[in-house]
Amino acid sequence: MALGGNIPMTRVVWCSTMNILLAIAFALALMPRPSSAASDRRLAHPVLVGAGATWIDPGVYHRSAYPGAMVGLDLSLGRYSEIGVFGDVTSINNALFGQRTHVLTGLDFKLLPLPTGWLRPWVMAGAAGSVVDDTGYAIAWGAGSYFVPGQAVAYFVDVRRYYVRDMENPAFDQVVLRAGVVF
Numbered sequence: 001m002a003l004g005g006n007i008p009m010t011r012v013v014w015c016s017t018m019n020i021l022l023a024i025a026f027a028l029a030l031m032p033r034p035s036s037a038a039s040d041r042r043l044a045h046p047v048l049v050g051a052g053a054t055w056i057d058p059g060v061y062h063r064s065a066y067p068g069a070m071v072g073l074d075l076s077l078g079r080y081s082e083i084g085v086f087g088d089v090t091s092i093n094n095a096l097f098g099q100r101t102h103v104l105t106g107l108d109f110k111l112l113p114l115p116t117g118w119l120r121p122w123v124m125a126g127a128a129g130s131v132v133d134d135t136g137y138a139i140a141w142g143a144g145s146y147f148v149p150g151q152a153v154a155y156f157v158d159v160r161r162y163y164v165r166d167m168e169n170p171a172f173d174q175v176v177l178r179a180g181v182v183f
Contacts, residue, residue, distance in 0.1 A: 046082075046146070048072040048156055050180020054090040054102070057172035066092045068102075070158070070178045074110065082110045086126075088176060102174065103132040104162065108140065120146040128162065136166040138174075146182060154182040 054068040068091070074084035090102040106128025114120055126140040142160030149155075162174040 045076070046074045046154070047183045048074070048086075048158075048180060049183070050156065050158065050178040052176065052178040052180075054177075055175045056090075056092070056102075057174070064094065066090050068176055068178070070176070070180075072108075079115045080112050082112065082122075084108050084110065086128075088128075088178075090174070090176070100133045102130065102134055102164075104128040104130050104138055104164075106138070106140075118148050118150075120148060122146070124160070126160075130164065130166075134164065134166045135168055136164055138162040138164040156180060156182050 049071050051067070051069045053065040055065055068089060070086060070088040072084050072086035074082040076082055085107055086105070088102075088104045092100040092102065106126055108124050108126030110122040110124045112120055112122045121143065122145065123143050124141065128138040128140060130136050130138065140160045140162045142158065144156060144158035144160075147155040147157075156179065158176075158178045160176050160178075162176070163171065164174055165171045
């Protein structure tokens with residue numbers, strides 16, 4: 001299905017999502033900063049718990065957003081990098097395939113160019129495996145940010161694109177948007 005001529009709907013959804021994320025990041029960047037002691041707090045072993053939407057390749061699951069959740073544990077490799085393990089679950093229910101569950105579990109590597117301050121963006125790359133409903137493997141890349149206000153809890157936003165090589169079905173792309181809490 002195309003929107004306004006020949007622009008695919010998935011591109012419109014992807015661009016709209018990125019515009020919203022950029023608007024939120026710029027709005028947060030303009031907010032007054034908390035005290036420097038709170039914003040310089042290290043996140044040595046952050047546990048991430050979040051939820052959000054997943055968009056899956058239109059050739060496989062049509063053009064719909066599905067609910068998903070993630071949990072992850074990151075370990076600091078120094079001031080500017082982290083390595084982590086994660087699990088991401090997406091529940092898919094559509095007329096063509098019925099109820100399916102995508103479960104991706106794997107490793108990711110994050111580079112944090114601004115390791116201190118209340119806004120800590122990152123870029124990431126990772127690899128994952130899937131053994132529920134879609135057996136296969138995936139590679140991922142994405143970006144996100146920690147938001148570390150002057151509180152005991154921090155927050156995060158994470159956008160990832162997975163290229164999933166399914167051993168039972170055709171390969172597909174999956175884009176996930178997750179937001180949540182960092183403990």
